[in-house]
Amino acid sequence: MRKSVCMFLSPLRKHYQKSWSVLKEILTRKSSQNIHTCCSLSASETIRKVASNPIMDLQPYISIPIVPEGDLVFQPTEEEVTAGTQLFIPKPKHDIRFIKSVVDLEKLPYYKVPEVAFLGVSNVGKSSLIQAMFSKAIDAFNKVSVSKKPGHTRTLRFFQVGNSFSLVDMPGYGENMPHHYVSSVESYLQTRKKLVRSFLLINGETGIHEHDEIGIKMMEEFGIPYILVMTKIDKVSKSVLLKNLLSLMEYRKKKTHYCLAQPFMVSSVEEVLV
Ligand SMILES: Nc1nc2c(ncn2[C@@H]2O[C@H](COP(=O)(O)OP(=O)(O)OP(=O)(O)O)[C@@H](O)[C@H]2O)c(=O)[nH]1
Numbered sequence: 001m002r003k004s005v006c007m008f009l010s011p012l013r014k015h016y017q018k019s020w021s022v023l024k025e026i027l028t029r030k031s032s033q034n035i036h037t038c039c040s041l042s043a044s045e046t047i048r049k050v051a052s053n054p055i056m057d058l059q060p061y062i063s064i065p066i067v068p069e070g071d072l073v074f075q076p077t078e079e080e081v082t083a084g085t086q087l088f089i090p091k092p093k094h095d096i097r098f099i100k101s102v103v104d105l106e107k108l109p110y111y112k113v114p115e116v117a118f119l120g121v122s123n124v125g126k127s128s129l130i131q132a133m134f135s136k137a138i139d140a141f142n143k144v145s146v147s148k149k150p151g152h153t154r155t156l157r158f159f160q161v162g163n164s165f166s167l168v169d170m171p172g173y174g175e176n177m178p179h180h181y182v183s184s185v186e187s188y189l190q191t192r193k194k195l196v197r198s199f200l201l202i203n204g205e206t207g208i209h210e211h212d213e214i215g216i217k218m219m220e221e222f223g224i225p226y227i228l229v230m231t232k233i234d235k236v237s238k239s240v241l242l243k244n245l246l247s248l249m250e251y252r253k254k255k256t257h258y259c260l261a262q263p264f265m266v267s268s269v270e271e272v273l274v
Helices: 003-009 011-028 054-061 078-086 126-133 138-142 181-191 210-222 238-255
Strands: 096-102 115-120 156-161 165-169 195-203 227-231
Touching: 054 238, 096 138, 115 126, 115 181, 115 210, 126 165, 126 227, 156 181, 181 195, 181 210, 195 210, 210 238, 227 238
Parallel strands: 115 165, 115 195, 195 227
Antiparallel strands: 096 156, 156 165
16 A cells, blocks of 8 residues: 555544545535535534644634635534545445546446546646545555656546445646547536536645636536645645635635635645645
8 A cells, every 4th residue: 555545544644634534524415415505504513523624724824714704614523524434434335446437428337326526637636635535445546546647547537435426536637638638528527417526626735827727717617516625735834835725715716606615625645844
C-alpha cells in the first residue's frame, strides 16, 4: 500500500482523515437530500458536536468569517462522519469494486444506484482522492491509477460502493487532456440522469487558474450543481492556502450560480507544512 495512503489508517493522522471523511459523509447523503438548497441548520442542530474541518483551522488567521455562517450548510457530526466512513469498508453484501472504464457513452454501466463524479484539471488529485477513500477496499484501491504525469486518466472509470452509490474518476481537462473529452466527459455530464453530485477539484497549492475557470464555466453552462474541493492542502503553508481559498471564494461569489457556497479542503497524503 502506498505510504501516502497509510495516513488514513493511522489514528495519529486524525486531522486529515477527517478532511476527506467529511467528504465521504456528503457522498452518503441520499440524492433526495439536496444539500444545495435545504441543509440550513435548525436551532437544535447548532448544539451538535460537528466534526473538525480544515477550513476552520484557517479561521484564526483572519477576522472575517472565511465561510459566512449561512453558507455553512454542511456540518456533519463526528457520528455522521463515522457512519459515512463505514460505507467505504467492504463487507458481505457490500462489495466495493471497479466496474468498468468507458469512453463510448453507449457503454456506460447500468445500475440503479446514484452516481457521483470527480472533475478537475489534469494532475489536480482526482484519482488520489478516490484512492484514499478506497484505502480499506483493496480491490477498488488497486484499480485506481495515480501518476505525477498530467493527463494520466484517459477514460471515465466507474466504481460501485455496494448498493449505495457509484463514483466516477474522470479524465482531467487542460494539459494533455484526451481528444475525446467533449464526446465523453462533457456528453456524460449533460446526459447522465444518475449523476447526483459533482465535485470540482482545484489545486490548493496553486489556487484557481485559467484551466479551472474553463471547468467552472462548463458546469455553469450545463447548469449542473457542483461542489468545490481544494486538494493538496498538505503542500503549502496556511497563509498561501488561505490566500488561495479566499480568491477561489471570491471567484465563486462573482462568477457562479450552480456552485455550492461552502467549499471543502482535502489532502490525500500525509505531511503538512505550517
Ligand atoms: N502532496 C500531495 N500530492 C498529491 C495529492 N493528491 C495528489 N497528489 C499527487 O499529484 C499527482 C497527480 O495526482 P492524480 O491523483 O493522479 O491526479 P489526477 O487529477 O487524477 O490526474 P489526471 O490523471 O492527470 O487527471 C500525483 O503525483 C499525486 O501523488 C495531495 O493531496 N497531496
